[in-house]
Amino acid sequence: MAEGQALRAWSKYRTGLLFLLPAIVVFAVFLWYPIIQNFFLTFQSYVPGFEPQWIGLQNLTAVLHDPKLPRAIVNTFEFVGLCLAIGFAVPIVSAIALTEVRRGRGFFRLAVYVPNMIPGIALYIIWRWVFEPNVGLLNQALGLVGVPHQLWLLSPRQVMLSLSLMSTWANFGGTTVLYMAGLSNVNPELYEAAELEGAGFFSCWCSSLLPRSRFSRSRLS
């Protein structure tokens, strides 16, 4: 009896699960299996071409005693901090700018989203050439306004910022679109009322509209 009930419950979800099956297989093969295998690889010595040898905690001990570890941790925090700051501020500003655009909003919305669609490898190749010290696009543009060539990825002082720009540029479009969706939930009459009361652009947004989109902002941050 109970078995029959279970079967009936199962059959209710069968069609949905069958639809999900290809995605589950792809995720399992290309995401979960590598994660699990990497976890076990942590405890193994692996030379490509030969069978891995179990060595227990030796790899973890080596990492903890690696003199580069403190620098690596600092670099990680620096990178994450920069990405969060840029990845939080830039999409909001873009979303506000796009919301203000009256004509061609669809085009600009698509334009900011295009970087999201670029494969990672193509993205890094593009930015590698943008940052190229001698002939890169960025230095050429800066040269037009008299700024000397910068080293970007070759400079210890600029490399972290350069890498953060590369990483956040790819994703800011998606976040912008989501912020725009959040802003679209704000009642437009509030904006009109604020304008009628004589509020300037910044006052409108900072005091009135942004606070009302804090739910979507908190989710996205």
Add this chain to the structure above:
Amino acid sequence: MKRILLVLLAAFLAAGVFADPVILKVPVPRDTPENKSRIQAEMAKITRFQAANPGIVCQAINFDYDNTGDFLVKQAAQQAPDVFQPWATEAQMLVSKRWIIPLDGYISTWDKKDWYNKDAYLPFVVGGTRYGVPDQNYIKHVLYNKEMFAAKGVPVPSADWTWEDFVKAAVKLMDKASGVAGFAPMGKGAESGWGFTDFIYQAGGEVERMENGRAFAAFDSEEAISAAKLFKDLKWKYDAIPANWANGWGDVFNIFGSKQAAMVLDADWGRNIIINNFKMDPKNIGIAIMPKGPGSKGRHAGVLGGTFLVINGLAKGKAVQDAAWKYITFERWDDANLALVQSQIADSRSNHQFRAQFQYSPLLPGSPYVVKERKLLEANPDAAVAWGDAAFLAALPRTAHTEPPVAAQDAYGKYLANVVQALFTDQNVDPAALMKDTARKFQAEVLDPLNAKVK
């Protein structure tokens, strides 16, 4: 009884006839437009090899050795060739991972083993055992623009020129108004560290020293520091290098080819860019051994590197390893090799180009192959370049300095490259402190962990 013996004989013969052939994975150059003729030549060689060795079937794999991505992935997938050509710096790493096998047993029975300069094997001698056969070698030296030297009245480099002569020439040849630099060093990437080591050796310094099988960073010496000071002065005191100094391997030859620099260092293939891409007349390119560093330890020195032929440690079984050795020695240094050079010359001629590379031979000078190849190049001045006169070719081997035996690519790309960039970006950097600090980090972060594994 007779019938039984006949059946046994037939079975024995059938086993031989129908025995599985030995599958040998061999490398051919990567499939790019510029490699088309090299691939064709290699495929033709494979055809001849298979005809000469029935029972061996070659599987061609598009592969050029590199120490980051492709080789590691192919090894993991057991797809790497059974014979491959790693760089001269890779011996310790490949041996430590059992990725190559000792070759002493094969070399000792090889009829051409005495054709080689015995020092040519050194980069691939580990623990007294040879693991590789020299394939294509180079010894770095200086290329200079003869016209620019003549126009500025600068004496061409002599056989005993020094750093002082080199700097004087660079300063006189520099023309800031026209954007011409006296000397274009490599300032970016692992090649910048590689190029910097030439000057460390010229000053009498070393990058590493070995003690009881363990490696120690040695570029914190006074001699190595003087090389760092030279680089700093070239940039900040003499301003003799390009304003945009962040140039990689190909960039410096583009700069030289477009006459934006009068001197550059090259090993072998850089001049191919200068002559075939920029159409510079080979007669206008002078070559000279490296200048001698200062002091009593100063010497004319340039990096000796290149590629070696090795047998993959993953090659399954003695039959495959034997087949791999046969492939390594097939047509090596014989008339078929000369035919290959001839076809390269013909190819270049048909493309209105030059076979421009300078491939320093690991064979003893005066060996039959070296003499024949030289004559072949000299007989085709419209499509081939025979580099160097007798004096240069006699002096060059004496300037050879092998690369660091342990973690050389790490030293070049992660430590010495940073030194070069610091010297070119910070006018106030202290070369001594920089070299000492970098040597300390290299020792602690790379060499000490490797030394800990040495028994």
